[in-house]
Each structure stands twice: as structure tokens, then as C-alpha cells.
Amino acid sequence: MLNEPLSRPGMRWLFLACIYFIVASASFSGYFAKWQFREDMPLLFATEASLPAMVDGVADRPYVYRQLLPIIANSIERALPIGVRDRVTALLFDEKHNFHPIAAFYPNAVDARNPRYALRYYLIYAMSFGSLLLAMFALRAVCIDVQPNRIAATLAPIAFAAILPLILTVGGYFYDPSELLFMAIAVWLSMRGRVLWLIAITALATLNKESFFFFILTLFPFLRSRFLVKATLAVQCVLLVVAAAVNVVIKLKYAHNGGGVVTYHLMENLVFLIHPSSYIGFEYNYGIPMTKGFNVINIILVAAVVRTAWGKLLPAVRQHLKIALLVNVPLFLAFCYPGELRNFSMLNVGFVITICVSIAAYLDRSYRALPAAVVSGDAVPERTMPAAAESISAHSNNATI
Numbered sequence: 001m002l003n004e005p006l007s008r009p010g011m012r013w014l015f016l017a018c019i020y021f022i023v024a025s026a027s028f029s030g031y032f033a034k035w036q037f038r039e040d041m042p043l044l045f046a047t048e049a050s051l052p053a054m055v056d057g058v059a060d061r062p063y064v065y066r067q068l069l070p071i072i073a074n075s076i077e078r079a080l081p082i083g084v085r086d087r088v089t090a091l092l093f094d095e096k097h098n099f100h101p102i103a104a105f106y107p108n109a110v111d112a113r114n115p116r117y118a119l120r121y122y123l124i125y126a127m128s129f130g131s132l133l134l135a136m137f138a139l140r141a142v143c144i145d146v147q148p149n150r151i152a153a154t155l156a157p158i159a160f161a162a163i164l165p166l167i168l169t170v171g172g173y174f175y176d177p178s179e180l181l182f183m184a185i186a187v188w189l190s191m192r193g194r195v196l197w198l199i200a201i202t203a204l205a206t207l208n209k210e211s212f213f214f215f216i217l218t219l220f221p222f223l224r225s226r227f228l229v230k231a232t233l234a235v236q237c238v239l240l241v242v243a244a245a246v247n248v249v250i251k252l253k254y255a256h257n258g259g260g261v262v263t264y265h266l267m268e269n270l271v272f273l274i275h276p277s278s279y280i281g282f283e284y285n286y287g288i289p290m291t292k293g294f295n296v297i298n299i300i301l302v303a304a305v306v307r308t309a310w311g312k313l314l315p316a317v318r319q320h321l322k323i324a325l326l327v328n329v330p331l332f333l334a335f336c337y338p339g340e341l342r343n344f345s346m347l348n349v350g351f352v353i354t355i356c357v358s359i360a361a362y363l364d365r366s367y368r369a370l371p372a373a374v375v376s377g378d379a380v381p382e383r384t385m386p387a388a389a390e391s392i393s394a395h396s397n398n399a400t401i
Helices: 009-035 051-056 068-079 082-092 101-105 118-146 150-167 176-192 195-208 212-224 229-253 266-274 296-310 315-335 341-368 372-376 382-396
Strands: 282-285 288-291
Touching: 009 118, 009 150, 009 282, 051 068, 051 118, 068 118, 068 195, 082 118, 101 118, 118 150, 118 176, 118 341, 150 341, 176 195, 176 212, 176 341, 195 212, 195 229, 212 229, 212 315, 212 341, 266 315, 296 341, 315 341
Parallel strands: none
Antiparallel strands: 282 288
16 A cells, blocks of 8 residues: 555656656766866866857857757847846846855856856756756666666666766766767667657757767667668668758858867877776766776776676667767777767767666566565565565566656
8 A cells, every 4th residue: 555656657757757856966966066067178178168158159169069058048048038137147146045056056167157148057057957867768768668677777877877977087068968868869769760850859969069970870770670771771861961961050150260170189099098097097076086987997897787788788789889889989089088988978878778788687687586485475584575575576566667
């Protein structure tokens, strides 16, 4: 009787939404405490890519190409009546009622205190966090489609969100959560064969970050599971044309900005990868010193997860990961800042699926290891009941969580 409310779909979704909201909040706070919206950029990289520069369209290339959230924020601000806009700005700076939590909790977020940008800062803050939260649901939907264990599919996005601040090493940007969201949705739509929606997502995702053009190549195995080879190639060609068109328009618009179309870091990456110290780094996450980026401990953990899940992954998922590696690794070596683990983003969706399958395999082994009496519901010694009851409950709720 005590568990009866959880048998109702509405209550299950409410609990799921609350749990995901709390986890996404912790994850986003872990990222934002490290990087804010890159107020440090002018000093760290001697280039202009702060949020004010992004929303004003004066940031250096290639950062300025990531315009989706700035365009939305600018459009909302312009659409608001002047009186409403002034009232909102006044509330954000009303110290008596503490409507300005970013300034209170993140003292390094200095751009949030600028009245000219405060409203847009909060809008992008909300959209970036919302993207992470929605990405968790999208990743769960992907995991449900590729394996049957709903408990594992629910836990995998939680695990990935928890480690996301560790992945955002060396750098982190407001468009990273939305990139994750669009990639997860693109994979889910590809598996479902929703081409028209996929075209729309491609345009938005490319406007968010131009590298989505290359991620389209990794969708082939999922599209192939729905269409014949010729139809799959035709769909991919359409998606590539849409992404290329968005890229061309954006690059032409900001052709006169500083910086370059790409940044080159091949030699720095090679030096980084051959230096032993690159594999023993540490940094602070969630206020605690943890392993950083390419630390050998992280490599061992990822290798263990992949080894556990690889043979159990669907062929389409394995092919997706192989294509993502072939595409992402050369791009990372040539154009990404050394040690910036976040730039392996094309592997993120596949990695979440891998985590999911590993969790499912663990749960399955735990269930199979139970005594036959526990599985059948017969009496068992009291000392075995807590763990047994927990595992049985997890297994029996496998189709409802």
C-alpha cells in the first residue's frame, strides 16, 4: 500500500523530473562554478569570447559562430516592452529581495552585474541549464530504445550529468549543454526515422555549434536501421546540405570579426599527449580535488566501462562510436585546445549508452546471483533479505521506472 502512488504514471514522472532536476542543478553548478560564462576569456586566451561579446556579435571567431542562445536571448529582450525590461532589470539588482542569485553565489560572474547584459545573462543561464535538464530526458529516451532495462536507462543520464563538470576541463561554455541536447535528440530521431524533425534539429544544432556538421556522419548506423542504404545516404546528404548552408551564412555574417575560422593546435596536442605529466593532472570539481581530463585513472575507468559493455551494444551503437572516433579524434588533434576533454563531444551520446548497458549488465548479474528461493518468493534467512529485497524490487520495477 505504501508504494501504491508510485504505480501511477503521473507520480513516477514527477519523481523522475524532481530527481533529474536536482542532479542537473548540481552538475550545472559544478560547471558554472569553474567557468561561469567565460568572463576570464580575454585574460586567459587573449581573445574576446565573453558573453557580452557573444550577444553583441563582436566575439572572435570561431566562438562567435555559436549564436543560437545569444540570438534567442537578444530576440526576447527586444520583444519585451521597455517598461517590462526595465522592471525586470530593477528586480535583478534589488538587493533587499535577493533576486540576483548569480551575483550572490558566483562572485566571478562579473558580467551578470552589468545592467546592460544582466537580463540576457539570466536568459542564457536558464536556457543552458534547461538544455542540460532536457538532455538527461533525451538521453534516457535513447537508452530505452537501444536496450530493455529502464532502470539502467534512468540511471545512465544521472551518472553522465554527475561527471559532466569533470569532462568540461580546460574550458566550458554555455553552448555545451545545448550541444549535448541536440546530439541526443538527433540520435533518437534517427533511430525513429523522423527525417523532417531531424532536418529542423540539424539547422538549430549547427547554429548552436558549427561542428554538428560532422556529427551528422555518425548518424548513419541509426538511419540505416530504418531506411535502405540509398535512402539513408540521401537523408544524410540533405542534412549535410542544411548544416553547410547554416555554416556558410554564419561565417559570412561574421567574416570581419577577429580570430580565424578555426584554431590550430596540432603541435600543442602532440606535445601534450607525449608528455607524462598530462596523465597525472588533478583539478577541483564540486569543491573537491579530483582527477583531471586525461588522468590515467580516468582512462582506466572509461576503458573498464567500454570493455564491460562493448559486446552487449547493438551493432548500430558500435558503428556509431567507431565513426565518431574516426571523425572526432582528427578534429580534436588538429583544432582543439590540448587536454580539452569536452571536445570529444561526438562520443558523448554513445558513451551514455555504454554506461547504460554496463549498468544493465551489473543489475542482470546481481539478479541472477540471487538464491532461487529469493527469486521464487520463498522464505529465506533474514540476513539475506535487505539486499535481496532491494534487487528483486529493482528487477520487478524494470518496466515501470
